[in-house]
Amino acid sequence: MIKAIALDDEILALKIIENYAEKIENLSLEKVFNIQSDAQKHLNKFPVDLIFLDIEMPSKNGMDFYKNIPQNTKVIFTTAYSEYAVDAFSLNAVDYLLKPFSFERFKSAVEKVKINPENDSIKHLSIRADYKLHKINFDDIQLIEGLDDYIQIHLKDQSKITARSSMKNIMEKLSEKDFIRVHRSYIVPVGDIKTIVNRNIHIEDFIIPIGETYKYEVMKIISK
Incomplete structure (x- = not known):
């Protein structure tokens, strides 16, 4: 099931999307929004797979809004303006629906959305940072560090990627x-946990503390 929301400043446009979405069996349109701040608050708490997103809106251009979404959400742009198409696909948009669009065109766009139901079958992390979509192989991740509203991904080639996201x-x-969360500020690859000294995990040049909340899960993995 594809979980989605829609954001458009036109109520009629949202009604059409709601009507079309009801006819597609594997699509769950969770909510619709005509105010960007409301949509942002929802996304921060409830990640979705897909957003139907208008481009020309009063407060912020839809493309700028999409660039700041903290999770890996796919997008189908819905707009009355054809001139944004090239920019939309440069953001890896699933599709670009030009208003007014038919149900068949809407259905065709949704059918392009591929959602993998199990994280265990995914071997890479896709995350938006520095106005780019980064595709990072799991094997290249040394650790992930939480920094307030941001996370920093430390890679094995010594580089780092900083993105706006919560650890959750x-x-x-x-x-x-x-991967396992070992502390409120650290996530590490399970296979790299080789040495624990005084409740600290040693990975290369890093010494990572094990938080009280997470010690049971860590010890369970080590004992296997």
């Missing part, structure tokens, strides 16, 4: 068999 949201994108 990033953990939901990772395979549970490959």
Whole structure:
């Protein structure tokens, strides 16, 4: 099931999307919004797979809004303006629906959305940072560090990627068999936990503390 929301400043446009969505069996349109701040608040709490997104809106251009979404959400742009098409696809948009669009055209766009139901079958992390979509192989991740409203992904080639996300949201994108949260500020690859000294995990040059809340899960993995 594809979980989706829609954001458009025109109520009629949202009604049409709602009507079309009801006819598609594997699509669940969770909510619709005509105010960007309301949509942002919802996304921060309830990640979805897909957003139907208008481009020309009063407060912020829809493309700018999409660039700041903290989770890996696919997008289908819905707009009356054809001139944004090239920019839309440069953002890896699933499709670009030009208003007014038919149900068949809407259905065709939704059918392009591929959602993998199990994180365990995914071998990479897709995350938006620095106005780009980064595709990071799990094997290249050394650790993930939480920094208030941001996370910093430390890669094995010594580089780092900083993105706006919560630790909870990033953990939901990772395979549970490959990664474990060991502290409120740290996620590490399970296979790299080789040495624990005084409740600290040693990975390369990093010494990572094990939080009280997470010690049971860590010890369970080590004892296997």
